[in-house]
Amino acid sequence: MQSYEERLTAPRSWWVIAALLGIACALMLLPLGTLPMLGGLIGGTALSAVAVSSYGSVRIRVVGGALIAGEAKIPVTALGEAQALDATEAMAWRTHKADARAFMLLRSYVPTAVRVEISDPEDPTPYAYLSTREPERLVAALSSASSASSARD
Incomplete structure (x- = not known):
């Protein structure tokens, strides 16, 4: 019997978009200072990466x-x-x-x-x-x- 397994991973361009969303979050928080900007960069990138990863993890x-x-x-x-x-x-x-x-x-x-x-x-x-x-x-x-x-x- 032949088995089959495939993961429908998201394309690379979606990961670039996730990084750009993190940068956008950082820019929105820039007027509040350096620490909020870094928090926005890390948080925005992490949240968008989780969304891309979960959508692309279906098997x-x-x-x-x-x-x-x-x-x-x-x-x-x-x-x-x-x-x-x-x-x-x-x-x-x-x-x-x-x-x-x-x-x-x-x-x-x-x-x-x-x-x-x-x-x-x-x-x-x-x-x-x-x-x-x-x-x-x-x-x-x-x-x-x-x-x-x-x-x-």
Whole structure:
């Protein structure tokens, strides 16, 4: 069985923006003196870095017969067909083709995605949309996990 793990880290430019926010905080507090300015620099940079880090820490994994995407854990037995989406098709599925009931693990800075049908009749979610940098590998891992799960049953 092929396992899969990916972390959707934030792009480098976001870290530059976090540093610039720290500088902006420092400049706002400059009229109050040197110590408030340094506090603003450190505090503003730290807070914005925490925000970027937490947003970019989401993981997608296929382990133990389950797809784990962010906070969601879906057994592969509840999944249907997985489809790798190129940048154009991914854009369509997150805009005009999107279903409001779908589970969306969306990161705008990742252009490609995978769309996985949810086949559980008890679940109203029609599909899961997962931003991923390696859609073909994720589809292969889901297919492998599904095959292994079917063989065990």
